[in-house]
Amino acid sequence: xxxxxxxxxxxxxxxxxxxxxxxxxxxxxxxxxxxxxxxxxxxxxxxxxxxxxxxxxxxxxxxxxxxxxxxxxxxxxxxxxxxxxxxxxxxxxxxxxxxxxxxxxx
Amino acid sequence: xxxxxxxxxxxxxxxxxxxxxxxxxxxxxxxxxxxxxxxxxxxxxxxxxxxxxxxxxxxxxxxxxxxxxxxxxxxxxxxxxxxxxxxxxxxxxxxxxxxxxxxxxxxxxxxxxxxxxxxxxxxxxxxxxxxxxxxxxxxxxxxxxxxxxxxxxxxxxxxxxxxxxxxxxxxxxxxxxxxxxxxxxxxxxxxxxxxxxxxxxxxxxxxxxxxxxxxxxxxxxxxxxxxxxxxxxxxxxxxxxxxxxxxxxxxxxxxxxxxxxxxxxxxxxxxxxxxxxxxxxxxxxxxxxxxxxxxxxxxxxxxxxxxxxxxxxxxxxxxxxxxxxxxxxxxxxxxxxxxxxxxxxxxxxxxxxxxxxxxxxxxxxxxxxxxxxxxxxxxxxxxxxxxxxxxxxxxxxxxxxxxxxxxxxxxxxxxxxxxxxxxxxxxxxxxxxxxx
Numbered sequence: 448x449x450x451x452x453x454x455x456x457x458x459x460x461x462x463x464x465x466x467x468x469x470x471x472x473x474x475x476x477x478x479x480x481x482x483x484x485x486x487x488x489x490x491x492x493x494x495x496x497x498x499x500x501x502x503x504x505x506x507x508x509x510x511x512x513x514x515x516x517x518x519x520x521x522x523x524x525x526x527x528x529x530x531x532x533x534x535x536x537x538x539x540x541x542x543x544x545x546x547x548x549x550x551x552x553x
Numbered sequence: 554x555x556x557x558x559x560x561x562x563x564x565x566x567x568x569x570x571x572x573x574x575x576x577x578x579x580x581x582x583x584x585x586x587x588x589x590x591x592x593x594x595x596x597x598x599x600x601x602x603x604x605x606x607x608x609x610x611x612x613x614x615x616x617x618x619x620x621x622x623x624x625x626x627x628x629x630x631x632x633x634x635x636x637x638x639x640x641x642x643x644x645x646x647x648x649x650x651x652x653x654x655x656x657x658x659x660x661x662x663x664x665x666x667x668x669x670x671x672x673x674x675x676x677x678x679x680x681x682x683x684x685x686x687x688x689x690x691x692x693x694x695x696x697x698x699x700x701x702x703x704x705x706x707x708x709x710x711x712x713x714x715x716x717x718x719x720x721x722x723x724x725x726x727x728x729x730x731x732x733x734x735x736x737x738x739x740x741x742x743x744x745x746x747x748x749x750x751x752x753x754x755x756x757x758x759x760x761x762x763x764x765x766x767x768x769x770x771x772x773x774x775x776x777x778x779x780x781x782x783x784x785x786x787x788x789x790x791x792x793x794x795x796x797x798x799x800x801x802x803x804x805x806x807x808x809x810x811x812x813x814x815x816x817x818x819x820x821x822x823x824x825x826x827x828x829x830x831x832x833x834x835x836x837x838x839x840x841x842x843x844x845x846x847x848x849x850x851x852x853x854x855x856x857x858x859x860x861x862x863x864x865x866x867x868x869x870x871x872x873x874x875x876x877x878x879x880x881x882x883x884x885x886x887x888x889x890x891x892x893x894x895x896x897x898x899x900x901x902x903x904x905x906x907x908x909x910x911x912x913x914x915x916x917x918x919x920x921x922x923x924x925x926x927x928x929x930x931x932x933x934x935x936x937x938x939x940x941x942x943x944x945x946x947x948x949x950x951x952x953x954x955x956x957x958x959x960x961x962x963x964x965x966x967x968x969x970x971x972x973x974x975x976x977x978x979x980x981x982x983x984x985x986x987x988x989x
Contacts, residue, residue: 520960
C-alpha cells in the first residue's frame with residue numbers, strides 16, 4: 448500500500464491507499480476520482496490519464512518511455528512534470544506521492 | 554435521514570444518504586453490465602446524481618473490461634481483479650445496486666418497468682440500454698462441436714485460454730481484430746495458429762490494404778499461417794469434439810480448437826420489441842437518447858450521429874465510444890452541459906505492435922503513408938496511414954507504434970482543417986508542424 452493524493456484542477460483533494468503493483472491511474476479509476484478518464488484502460492494508447500507529478504516526486508517517479516513521451520507531446524496543457532498515470536506503477540517508494548489532474552483530458 | 558428500500562434500488566447505510574432520492578421506483582435502471590453500463594453508473598454518481606441506480610447484467614460478473622480478453626487476459630498477464638472496471642466495493646459505497654446473472658425479457662414503456670426472466674418487474678424513471686453486441690453466428694455445420702469457440706465474454710476467454718498452449722493448434726475463422734489479437738496471444742502461449750479469411754486480405758472491412766499487408770507479414774514472421782480467400786464448408790469432428798475446419802476447396806485444416814470471429818451484431822431486440830427506432834443498432838441522438846425520451850442507449854448496441862462526418866449515422870464498436878456516450882447520457886440525465894464531441898478512435902495490441910486508429914475514412918479519396926510500412930519486426934516498425942478527402946482534410950489515420958501521428962492526427966481530424974500532403978509525407982517535418 449502507498450498513500451497517493453489526487454488533487455483536481457479545481458483544488459479538491461483525495462488521499463487514497465493504493466495497492467502496490469497497481470498504477471496511479473488504476474488507483475484513481477477504482478475509486479472514482481474525477482479528472483482521470485483512462486479511456487484505453489492503461490494501454491498507453493489515449494493520453495486521457497494525464498497528471499502533473501508534484502515537483503518533490505518527479506525524480507522518484509522517473510521519466511516517461513519514448514511512446515509515453517510522444518503521446519504526452521500532444522496532450523492538452525502539458526508541462527515538464529506531466530506523466531500518463533497509467534505508466535506510473537505504485538511502489539512502497541511512492542508512499543506520499545501527490546499528483547494533480549489537468550483541466551481537461553480531451 | 555434514513556432511506557427506505559425503493560423498488561429500483563436497495564440502499565443500505567447512510568453515507569451521502571441525505572442526498573439520495575427516496576421515492577419508490579424512481580431512478581435510473583441500466584440494462585447491461587459491461588463497460589458502457591458500468592461507466593454510466595459511475596459517471597452519474599460523479600455528476601452528483603442523487604436518485605437510485607441499478608445495473609442489471611446477464612453475466613455473473615461485476616462490470617469488467619473486455620479489451621484485455623483477447624490480449625493480456627488471454628496471455629495470463631492480467632488477473633480477475635485487474636479486469637474489473639471498478640472494485641466490487643465501489644458499487645456498495647456509491648449506492649449502485651447490481652442485479653447480476655439477471656436477464657431482462659422486456660420493457661413496458663407505458664408502465665415504465667422492465668420485466669425480468671421469472672416475472673419480476675422493476676420500475677424506472679430513466680432507462681439506459683447498454684446491451685452491447687454479440688458475436689455474429691454464421692450458419693455452419695459443426696458449430697455445436699466442443700472446441701468451437703467465440704470471444705466476447707470472460708467465460709469465452711477462459712474456454713479459449715484452456716484450449717491454448719504448446720503443442721495445441723488453433724484455427725481462427727475470420728481475420729478481423731479479434732481473430733488477429735487472439736492469434737498473437739495464442740502464439741505467445743506457444744500454440745500453432747492458422748487464420749482462415751474469406752476475403753483476399755485480413756482486416757478487409759476495417760483497414761486499408763497497406764495495413765492488411767503489414768499485419769499479414771508481421772503475423773507470418775511470428776509463425777502464423779494464413780489461408781486467404783477461403784470459404785468455410787463445415788467444422789468437422791468426432792465424438793462431439795472439433796478436429797478441424799473443412800474449406801470449400803475440400804482441404805481440411807486440422808485444429809484442437811476453432812475460434813469463430815466474424816464480426817458482431819447489436820443486441821437491439823429488447824429495444825425493437827419496445828418499438829424504439831432501430832436500424833442496425835438502437836438509433837440515438839447526441840445525448841444518447843432513443844426515440845423515447847425516457848430511454849437512453851449507449852455503447853456497441855447503438856447507431857449514433859457522427860458530427861465530424863456530416864452527421865452520418867454509424868455504429869461504433871469501441872470502448873472510447875461507450876465512454877463518450879456514457880458521458881452524453883449522464884450529462885443529459887443530470888442536466889449538465891453536453892460534453893464536447895470527440896474524434897472516434899480505436900486501438901489494438903498485437904505482439905509488440907500498438908495500432909491506434911483515429912477517425913473513419915468515409916469520404917477519403919486518397920491514401921498517404923508516412924514512414925516505411927515494409928520495415929519488419931526487428932527493424933522497429935513505425936508508420937502511419939492517413940486517409941484524406943478531396944479537400945486534403947484528414948478523415949482518418951491508422952498509426953503503428955506512431956504516437957505523434959495518432960495524437961496529431963486525432964487533433965487534425967477534429968479541426969477539419971486541410972493539411973499539406975507534402976509535409977505530411979515528409980518524416981523530417983514534425984507532426985507538430987503538420988498540425989500547426
